[in-house]
Amino acid sequence: xNKPSGFSAFAEKAxxxxxxxxxxxxxxxxxxxxxxxxNMIAYQLGWTGENAGPKAEGKQIRPLLVLLAAEAAGGxxxxxxxxxxxxxxxxxxxxxHDDIEDNSSLRRGRPxxxxxxxxxxxxxxxxxxxxxANLSLMNLEKTLSRETVLxxxxxxxxxxxxxxxxxxxxxxxxxxxxxxxxxxxQMVSGKTAALLAFSLEVGALCASAPDDLQSNYRDFxxxxxxxxxxxxxxLGIWGNQEQIGKxxxxxxxxGKKTLPVLYGLAQKKGFYEGWSAGPIKSKExxxxxxMLEAEGGRAYxxxxxxxxxxxxxxxxxxxxxxxxxxxxxxxxxxxxxxxxE
Amino acid sequence: xNKPSGFSAFAEKAxxxxxxxxxxxxxxxxxxxxxxxxNMIAYQLGWTGENAGPKAEGKQIRPLLVLLAAEAAGGxxxxxxxxxxxxxxxxxxxxxHDDIEDNSSLRRGRPxxxxxxxxxxxxxxxxxxxxxANLSLMNLEKTLSRETVLxxxxxxxxxxxxxxxxxxxxxxxxxxxxxxxxxxxQMVSGKTAALLAFSLEVGALCASAPDDLQSNYRDFxxxxxxxxxxxxxxLGIWGNQEQIGKxxxxxxxxGKKTLPVLYGLAQKKGFYEGWSAGPIKSKExxxxxxMLEAEGGRAYxxxxxxxxxxxxxxxxxxxxxxxxxxxxxxxxxxxxxxxxE
Numbered sequence: 264x265n266k267p268s269g270f271s272a273f274a275e276k277a278x279x280x281x282x283x284x285x286x287x288x289x290x291x292x293x294x295x296x297x298x299x300x301x302n303m304i305a306y307q308l309g310w311t312g313e314n315a316g317p318k319a320e321g322k323q324i325r326p327l328l329v330l331l332a333a334e335a336a337g338g339x340x341x342x343x344x345x346x347x348x349x350x351x352x353x354x355x356x357x358x359x360h361d362d363i364e365d366n367s368s369l370r371r372g373r374p375x376x377x378x379x380x381x382x383x384x385x386x387x388x389x390x391x392x393x394x395x396a397n398l399s400l401m402n403l404e405k406t407l408s409r410e411t412v413l414x415x416x417x418x419x420x421x422x423x424x425x426x427x428x429x430x431x432x433x434x435x436x437x438x439x440x441x442x443x444x445x446x447x448x449q450m451v452s453g454k455t456a457a458l459l460a461f462s463l464e465v466g467a468l469c470a471s472a473p474d475d476l477q478s479n480y481r482d483f484x485x486x487x488x489x490x491x492x493x494x495x496x497x498l499g500i501w502g503n504q505e506q507i508g509k510x511x512x513x514x515x516x517x518g519k520k521t522l523p524v525l526y527g528l529a530q531k532k533g534f535y536e537g538w539s540a541g542p543i544k545s546k547e548x549x550x551x552x553x554m555l556e557a558e559g560g561r562a563y564x565x566x567x568x569x570x571x572x573x574x575x576x577x578x579x580x581x582x583x584x585x586x587x588x589x590x591x592x593x594x595x596x597x598x599x600x601x602x603x604e
Numbered sequence: 605x606n607k608p609s610g611f612s613a614f615a616e617k618a619x620x621x622x623x624x625x626x627x628x629x630x631x632x633x634x635x636x637x638x639x640x641x642x643n644m645i646a647y648q649l650g651w652t653g654e655n656a657g658p659k660a661e662g663k664q665i666r667p668l669l670v671l672l673a674a675e676a677a678g679g680x681x682x683x684x685x686x687x688x689x690x691x692x693x694x695x696x697x698x699x700x701h702d703d704i705e706d707n708s709s710l711r712r713g714r715p716x717x718x719x720x721x722x723x724x725x726x727x728x729x730x731x732x733x734x735x736x737a738n739l740s741l742m743n744l745e746k747t748l749s750r751e752t753v754l755x756x757x758x759x760x761x762x763x764x765x766x767x768x769x770x771x772x773x774x775x776x777x778x779x780x781x782x783x784x785x786x787x788x789x790q791m792v793s794g795k796t797a798a799l800l801a802f803s804l805e806v807g808a809l810c811a812s813a814p815d816d817l818q819s820n821y822r823d824f825x826x827x828x829x830x831x832x833x834x835x836x837x838x839l840g841i842w843g844n845q846e847q848i849g850k851x852x853x854x855x856x857x858x859g860k861k862t863l864p865v866l867y868g869l870a871q872k873k874g875f876y877e878g879w880s881a882g883p884i885k886s887k888e889x890x891x892x893x894x895m896l897e898a899e900g901g902r903a904y905x906x907x908x909x910x911x912x913x914x915x916x917x918x919x920x921x922x923x924x925x926x927x928x929x930x931x932x933x934x935x936x937x938x939x940x941x942x943x944x945e
Contacts, residue, residue: 364724383705
């Protein structure tokens, strides 16, 4: 695409407003003698510390999806900003805690919060960000009806529960020999898809869209999350190393039970035997990835990703997204799902 | 007191209703293939595992305070149950995370959640309980106006932020040589008093009490928390060992910067020198506690506790608590504040 992207233009317009509302939201964490707590949160958001800036801030896809859905569903993106901020905060809450749970030292190229301030402060900072996300959502009251705000609250709290259910399964799976495909999708539905589904649904809710259109937006987010994960699982084994910015067989070496792996294990052939023999070493990974491909793991995952992509795009069309924001949602869906068109 | 306690009778009446609403609340954590997540929460609540039962469940003072305030402010305690459940859940959320942050292996005589299931699952289970608390509060909508539910939500989320601010300071203080009394009170206000203040305020809110009475209930809870902490700090150094069920100089050996200690350090006399010489050994603790008492630390803390107790009881009287529930609140305040009358 050589023409200027509608998404980039929208993001450029919306980001300053998002950032300002985020800034106001986290300011209250510095009350009562706790400026360092605010500093930790600002660091997580990519605003302070070494290498602060756009890369450290992350792409902010989720909050932008909230705003785009609000606009595409016939509302005003600015009225949905408190919901977008709640989404961005809850995403960062989950990153802070996930990084501790996964023992990850790096996030967006910088030391993680627990690495800088220790686990105890990091757990607590995640909790503070969770509380700030809840508070931020209440600011919808300034522009929307009480009924809508309560509805948004119920959806949001349910989404947060879903996030923890997905994470619970993800941690559980690390120590299980066998994980069924059903269990895998339960995990991904919570861990990856739930917040995307909420982002789109709450945008449409803020626009007071009819219930069935809200459901379509939610479905779009849900399938977008599942398709994205299936795609990501493929790239984690067969991705172009330069394109994904990390070793393309890393998922095999790390023993991650991704979609192609689960398919391969169920075949009980050569890949299953290689995997079962113990942790896969770097030098064996290429051979095992070829074996997995020969046994149908790649094709299965690609078929699944394609099917989920279709479901996502169908749900988006059923949501009848309006105007420029609608076009941008289509553009973004295509980008996220690695499609050319 | 030989006559049957009004509090005990009320607790006996209310606990089954609390427990049932708690049970319903945590049931949703077992959805989507996560029964073990529910099991972890039920364990934290004292319902399952070895030595499950009343001791493991804890005293449930906070949720009972919600219900008593609702009744004493002229409402119906049953209408406030979702708020009481939210309070009990958020208390347990903070216990799960505090136990990880403090590296505590035991809670109410049993292994802590992280000890049983590992840190990663425990952090995540705390997060799930946080989400369940938020969801539970929304159930107030069944009996109260939308305006009241939104007001309760704002108070609750602000309280959760205050809890994390208090905990942030508590962790911070462990590695500071100097902590001012102002900083100490900021910590206690968040960590101990904020949830008690919310418990009483939200009870009065559920009863639709006038704003100034709600403030009085909140103040009662706030000062109750501060007075309780000051009292607890005294018992941690000079308590009757049998009465408090732990070593009475434990706080000195553990280097806890409690109210009498901070007073003693500020005097820069013998206690200051003994404390500054390095970690206090068990055999030195008795001598240092005597020194601290001689230098005025005990009297200062007792004076402070008395003053805060007066403020708490005055706030309670200003709240004009009605009927039997009002009498029970007075009884409970007396008990919690270690007063004879």
